Amino acid sequence: MRSLTKLIEAALFAAARPVTIDELAGLDPEAGEHDVRAALDELRLAYDAGGHGIEVVELADGFQILTRRECAEAIAEARLVHRPRKLSAAALETLAIIAYRQPVGRADIEQIRGVQADGVLRMLQERGLIDVVGRGEGIGRPLLYGTTAAFLELLGLKDLSELPRLEELSVALKPPGEVR
Amino acid sequence: MSMAAPVQVADRPFLVQLDAFSGPLDLLLHLIREQEIDIADIPIGRIADQFLAAIHQLGLNEAADYLEMAAYLLRIKVAMLLPRPLGDDEWEDPRAELVRRLLEYEQIREIADWVSRQAGERSDRFARGLLPEAAELPPPPLLLDLQELLATAERLVEGLPGQVLHRVVPRPLDTEGATLRIRELLATRERFDLLELLGSAPTVTDVISCLIALLELARLGELIVSQDVPFGSVAITRAVAHEAH
Numbered sequence: 001m002r003s004l005t006k007l008i009e010a011a012l013f014a015a016a017r018p019v020t021i022d023e024l025a026g027l028d029p030e031a032g033e034h035d036v037r038a039a040l041d042e043l044r045l046a047y048d049a050g051g052h053g054i055e056v057v058e059l060a061d062g063f064q065i066l067t068r069r070e071c072a073e074a075i076a077e078a079r080l081v082h083r084p085r086k087l088s089a090a091a092l093e094t095l096a097i098i099a100y101r102q103p104v105g106r107a108d109i110e111q112i113r114g115v116q117a118d119g120v121l122r123m124l125q126e127r128g129l130i131d132v133v134g135r136g137e138g139i140g141r142p143l144l145y146g147t148t149a150a151f152l153e154l155l156g157l158k159d160l161s162e163l164p165r166l167e168e169l170s171v172a173l174k175p176p177g178e179v180r
Numbered sequence: 181m182s183m184a185a186p187v188q189v190a191d192r193p194f195l196v197q198l199d200a201f202s203g204p205l206d207l208l209l210h211l212i213r214e215q216e217i218d219i220a221d222i223p224i225g226r227i228a229d230q231f232l233a234a235i236h237q238l239g240l241n242e243a244a245d246y247l248e249m250a251a252y253l254l255r256i257k258v259a260m261l262l263p264r265p266l267g268d269d270e271w272e273d274p275r276a277e278l279v280r281r282l283l284e285y286e287q288i289r290e291i292a293d294w295v296s297r298q299a300g301e302r303s304d305r306f307a308r309g310l311l312p313e314a315a316e317l318p319p320p321p322l323l324l325d326l327q328e329l330l331a332t333a334e335r336l337v338e339g340l341p342g343q344v345l346h347r348v349v350p351r352p353l354d355t356e357g358a359t360l361r362i363r364e365l366l367a368t369r370e371r372f373d374l375l376e377l378l379g380s381a382p383t384v385t386d387v388i389s390c391l392i393a394l395l396e397l398a399r400l401g402e403l404i405v406s407q408d409v410p411f412g413s414v415a416i417t418r419a420v421a422h423e424a425h
Contacts, residue, residue: 095295114204
């Protein structure tokens with residue numbers, strides 16, 4: 001294993017969140033993005049080939065070491081970890097709207113769901129899945145919400161482009177931009 | 181139309197559990213899908229009645245969002261009843277907006293399902309530092325019964341210092357004795373010095389006792405306390421008035 005690979009392994013192990021390529025490049029003043037990616041590949045291969053219980057996963061604009069899916073049941077059963085609580089239908093719908101329409105205000109979310117959204121928005125914000133990203137035009141300059149890195153982490157996505165494209169859905173409607 | 185009036189349900193009554201729905205659109209979509217209704221041609225009268233029947237069981241507070249939808253459905257129902265001018269190509273189906281909202285909502289539901297599945301898969305892979313919640317307390321280190329616990333608590337409570345408002349200290353002042361001594365001295369001498377009265381090595385309480393006795397006797401007019409020069413000795417003189425009695 002190259003020394004950069006070793007450093008990256010240590011950094012990913014020590015950090016409790018996804019680490020970006022830029023951050024990993026900071027481990028070695030002579031390392032560029034290309035070297036970091038090569039080292040990540042080497043680490044990933046080493047874990048895959050060696051039959052390890054962990055793997056290198058790309059998510060939320062960074063990389064993180066996660067346990068392998070096949071190990072989940074046993075370690076959860078042994079109460080060494082806990083699965084995050086599942087989100088309610090209301091929370092999932094609200095997240096879905098925000099993910100596709102961001103930045104989006106409360107009124108639009110309520111219009112689409114036909115339900116008041118204060119409570120759900122507060123809860124999602126407290127869990128760090130959404131955040132205020134700006135203020136809209138109009139009366140009272142309403143707060144506009146967007147998804148956060150924690151949202152990508154929750155879903156295990158690299159970035160928002162990994163969300164299903166609207167054409168792929170069975171109920172295809174207008175693209176987000178055209179819907180009021 | 182009054183909301184409180186009993187609702188006539190067109191077909192068979194629809195029994196639905198409202199907490200199972202995330203909102204009025206969810207309920208509406210359920211009614212439509214359950215009866216395999218063509219979303220492009222919703223029998224708005226029937227659906228509106230079923231909707232009203234379903235929300236009838238709700239309390240007013242939780243029903244606000246549902247009532248808004250019910251009013252919207254009834255508005256469409258009324259609009260449908262209006263005569264349509266013949267040969268009018270401009271006529272817009274009053275249900276069009278509802279259909280658009282339903283489809284939009286259904287799309288969001290599909291995305292929500294995807295989000296849920298994705299989150300479920302992600303939750304099968306753990307990152308470092310995700311500590312289990314302390315759901316269970318560690319077992320108690322000692323076994324003790326309730327009596328013991330209560331007795332201990334009682335003992336501790338008793339030992340607690342109460343709030344101190346004023347602490348009373350015993351003062352072994354002897355003003356009576358001092359008064360007696362002063363009177364004895366006065367009986368034999370017309371004038372004497374404070375230091376004589378106090379004697380050698382008086383304690384603080386002796387001094388205080390004597391001072392109080394002196395002041396009291398002075399008040400009663402039995403003697404006069406005087407000091408000729410500042411910081412000089414204090415002289416005690418038998419009062420003339422006393423002799424007059």
